Amino acid sequence: MTAIHIDNLDVSYGETQITHGVTIDVEEGGSFALVGESGSGKSTVLKAIAGLAPEWRGTIEIFGKPRSHGIEAEFARTCQMVFQDPYGSLHPRKTVDATLMEPLNIQGLSDHNERIAAILKDVGLDNRFRFRYPHQLSGGQRQRVAIARALIVEPKLLLLDEPTSALDVSVQAEILNLLKRLRRERGLTYLMVTHNLPIVSFLCDRLAVMRGGRIVETADAEKLKKGHLQNEYSRELLRLSAPPAV
């Protein structure tokens, strides 16, 4: 089954059109990366899916259902988003417990206590973190809370907006391992935005390279690993991210 079907998507912010005819399809259980520089429109595609960029034309279908232009509780049940900066995306005056309670209340789910304990365990956070505030946590721990908040309503699709770019290398490795394990265990579908090609190699099976709001190439991650991208701009990105000969 197709998890995400996007056809000819044009997103605008006011007068400015950001993306031009973006078309992608992601299979259920797949992990798809949108790659490009700042301003290429890759995050905007995620925002349109999540309902945060309501001005768009074209088709967005999630698990076969057409997406509306706004935010809906029912849709949030199937699709959640994890943002780039764990320092900015958690409410500074809410404990981890209160942060995780909110989506449960919105979705009208019961067994709060059990669900929160279970999800904390799943993202590798000890139960003692449950009543702490964000400022008492490290960057990696905060990102685990953000992932827990997204997963607690048991969605099938995660939108990941540069989930590790604000983290240190060793913490990044932990979060990438976590994301990979959760996807395997829960059969999740990922749509990830990143500018880091090695991360795509590690976590994704397909990718689309974006530039100036357009997709210039869609390819399998295998091609990326072997350096067989076709488009000239993709190859340029590839050349720049290849680790220089140490």
Next chain:
Amino acid sequence: MSAPLLAVENLKVTFPSPSGPVDVVKGISFSLGRERLGIVGESGSGKSMTGRSILGLVRAPGKVSATRLEFDGMDLLKQGEKAMRKIRGARISMVMQDPKFSLNPVMTVGEQIAEALVAHKRLPRREIAARVRAMLEAVRINDPDRVAGLYPHEISGGMGQRVMIAMMLIPEPDILIADEPTSALDVSVQAQVLDIIDDLVRNKGMGLILISHDLNLVAHYCDRVLVMNSGRLVEDCAASELKNAQHPYTRGLLAAQPRLDETRDELPVIDRTTWSAT
């Protein structure tokens, strides 16, 4: 190599905390000649504090102490604020991480670069304009006359960082400290900015301290690499020898990075218990 430009021995940076003073830099020693030195470490390793303490930029209540902190024969710790101001910019200058926050938003790019020059040297106006123009060309800005008249919000991040570099290099310092100069930039612009720094540093025979969290980048652009972890130097080696690094922390950092031709199912994670037991 001649006598080192900068000699650091047993440098400590201390901050007070409710549970007594905390050393964020715990007695490190290194020297810098006219070469490119990289300092690598993760957040909180003390790498930026090391850079700042050289310029006397650690703010109170932080305290800097060292058995020796010598630049070109001068004891930097004994210099007063006024003397330090003559050294900062003119002899040792620093490029910060994010051009968005480091440039003055209400001055044009040209004025800011000129200011950096005029602060240290009295020059006729025509020569100032010529030097600014030449400097903008040196950082590969194609249309220097137009760009000199722009405000920081009118230029891109990569161009902003090149303007910063122009500002820092126009007084022709002996040492350039670059603290994460490219981490706010796109991959495609990063290489360009670093190539410019590299070029200018080599041509002018300056010393460069490149502070970064990115091992590969430092290994590529530096001659020598220092790896820091929680305030200590754990590795000091030639950049070409980095892949043979011995310390478990350095090896852990190298292994934790995903590769382009990734085949591993799981990334090795640094076991914080094995090496921090000091």
